[in-house]
Amino acid sequence: MSDMEFREMQYFTAVAKEKSFTRAAERLHVTQPTLSKTIRHLEEKLGVELFDRQKRQIELTDVGEALLFESELLLRQLEDLPNHVFDITQSKRGQIRLGLPPLIGSLFFTKFLNTFHSFYPDIQVIITEAGGHTLGDALDNGELDVIATVLPAGSAFTEIPFITEELYAYLPVTHPLAARKQIRLEELAKDAFVLFTEEFSLHHVVREACEQAGFHPQIIEESGQWDFLCLSVAQGNAVTILPRTIMQKMNVHGVRAIPLKRRIPWQLGIATAKGRYMSFASREFIRFLTEEYSFDA
Structure with missing residues (x-):
């Protein structure tokens, strides 16, 4: 959404709520002519009238009522976006596609995953079990985010040893x-x-x-x-x-x-694909594995 489109939705919602261009302009700290011009531009762009201006107090048309519902929903989502980004970057939630060879999984990851989930209950770990070569191909193809593997894993991967x-x-x-x-x-x-x-x-x-x-x-x-x-x-x-x-x-x-x-x-390690974006959840998973978790515990 462009700045202009966002402003149009913001101005339209304010007028709809206040049922007055004057009060909406005061609330938005803009002049009434600017507000009226923006709403008229929005109506022309959509090809509909959003307000019935013939009445003593302006009212929404049926199209305006429908747009108000969508506009309020969109504005709430945009207002919440910084919180969503904060949650993701703080690794409170997310998803990790993890590849585990059965041997490595049974020896080292059962206890680790239980501990990880106790710290990060809203991060979902989707596990694929297969041999190291199969998992390497899946990582290279973008089907997995992180794999546990025997090192060295190959030049296409970034390797982080853990035990x-x-x-x-x-x-x-x-x-x-x-x-x-x-x-x-x-x-x-x-x-x-x-x-x-x-x-x-x-x-x-x-x-x-x-x-x-x-x-x-x-x-x-x-x-x-x-x-x-x-x-x-x-x-x-x-x-x-x-x-x-x-x-x-x-x-x-x-x-x-x-x-x-x-x-x-x-030597066992975590491998990720070089040059590919890694989610905050995946980064925190690797950090927790290599910096905070002890396999001797």
Whole structure:
């Protein structure tokens, strides 16, 4: 709406409320000729008469009554606009489209989201669960605002680290190395592996680590669920590589998690698309995650 259109609505509403050009002009601190000219211009532009000027006290026409309803609604919305902007910029409300890999979500975000909602109950978080590669494509296409991912996420994204985990070897308790306090990854070269599917970043992290250790892992099963992988290991036929934190979540008997002598870091972060506008709600979500929330709490 232009300044002229806003003034026309403001002047029209004042005359309609006061039922007098003189009183409306005084209320608006303008001259009566200016007010009359503005209303006449509005009527000419709309091609209708808004006031019945033949009566002793001016009255709205039927078209004027309809316009008054819309005009008051519009003016109220414009008057409230600074408050709406203030609310949004203060992150009191808004919406975030968040992408979470299931592993990262279950390990770190359940408690975090509960805490976040307690501070920001009017910010709606819409979660999409998928593997890191799928979420990266969705972020790049503008379908998501923020994703949690294994770093590095790629040159198209802005990355903000929030936690670094360590990957452990998960062995059946019957495995010859299960009693060890530490093992080398190459000692598992002849074992069968169960891993996350290729959609997940962890799949590629583990394969690359194995290749750097001098062998190609023999993968007999792939899954998108860490508890399924642990159950497969418990059967005694395979091993896997998973984050250390899973030890605290795991409710599976028959599995032993052992540190690797050559550490495999698993750095997690938040990624956003470079060059794309980020809402105030998304900015506050990231700030809260990286500055105020402790994953050790």
